[in-house]
Amino acid sequence: MAGFIIRRATAADCEEICQLFQKQVSSGNKQTSPSPETLKKDGLGKLFHILVAEDEKCAAKQLIGYLFFHFTFSSYKGKSILLTDIYISPEFNKKSVATELFVHLCKIASEEDCARLEWAVREYDNERNEFVAISNATNIMKMESKRTISIDTDSLLESMAEFITRRATAADCEEICQLFQKQVSSGNKQTSPSPETLKKDGLGRLFHILIAEDQKGASKQLIGYLFFHFAFSSWEGKSIFLIDVYISPEYSKKSVAKELFIHLCKVANEERCGFLEWKVRENENEKNEFAAISNATNFMKEEGRYKFHLSKEKIMTF
Structure with missing residues (x-):
């Protein structure tokens, strides 16, 4: 050089x-x-x-x-x-x-x-x-x-009924991986990380997970997750990238994905993030729903990215 x-x-x-x-x-x-x-x-x-x-x-x-x-x-x-x-x-x-x-x-x-x-x-x-x-x-x-979607971080307020959303901890990794395995079994994932990989590769540091937890059952099982990480834009400063979201099929019609997204928007506001961004395929119902409810910008269409x-x-x- x-x-x-x-x-x-x-x-x-x-x-x-x-x-x-x-x-x-x-x-x-x-x-x-x-x-x-x-x-x-x-x-x-x-x-x-x-x-x-x-x-x-x-x-x-x-x-x-x-x-x-x-x-x-x-x-x-x-x-x-x-x-x-x-x-x-x-x-x-x-x-x-x-x-x-x-x-x-x-x-x-x-x-x-x-x-x-x-x-x-x-x-x-x-x-x-x-x-x-x-x-x-x-x-x-x-x-x-895939399309890349970005929104300004306005929070959307709506009540949750039969489940709560919260930040995942190391204690949740086993159950999160069980949700991964559901997707492997159905053919939606080829492989899945182990609980040890989630902990080793930086849960709470490199990436973060929001989880939805069923409040009706005695065991309070996990019914969905949303992966995200913080990033930095040299245009707009601190930002958030939504990486992955999954909801157990039996809960797919109970606004779980929407509540996880609302929780993420609140995190983005609390952290004073300049924007929230995610990629989506045509067949990814949850992520397309996020675009619909938030009036997000389609970067592929609007900016040719x-x-x-x-x-x-x-x-x-x-």
Whole structure:
């Protein structure tokens, strides 16, 4: 890599990263940008991570680009990475800086034993489209008919009758995995993580689970779950991604999914999140219902965004 190095950002880089944000605001590519204090407060190195490209030829070793990402968890595949933003200073955009940032990210994904690496891209996002070309990534919008949905985090208030929704704890992992097994048995999942994997890969840290619990039975069994994780947008700050939702079929008509979603909206409000986002296939009734009741924006339709997915096998080629 002639002339620059790639490394993890630290708190000391936040001022300079925000200067790169301001370049984009000035050029009209961003409307607003977080402050250095926001980057530090909202969890650099915890909630999200940044790779930076640093010019080595300059005496001051200035930053010439960044890549934002965070770890997440798939109830289908396990630990994963979501690439959320990338920027290269225009004067360096022909020097393979973006490619080297991406290769570095793939190495992190391999080291962390991540099952996949995913990112959203618009038609005109040159760097992210380049990643697709060099990695043979799968366009999951095209291959799996998924849409990405985003809403502003307004809470929706409605009472719950025969069940409650709450945050899951480690003690719930066995029962959550029983719900996974229901889906494996019905053919809706190919595999499912073990309770140990849920605990090891960061329940309450890397990802969070809301559960619905039947209050009528003496045993108070779990009847559904919703997986989500916090993320960070260099446009709007702290945010939430809804990853997976499942309701036991016998409860599918009792507004359980809706109440889990309402609970998630309340979490988003309490955490002062800028937006809440999720992907949905045409046949995913619950997630489509969320779009209907919340007046959410369909990013595929409104903004021409596509989601790309890099499997573990493809990641390991870098």
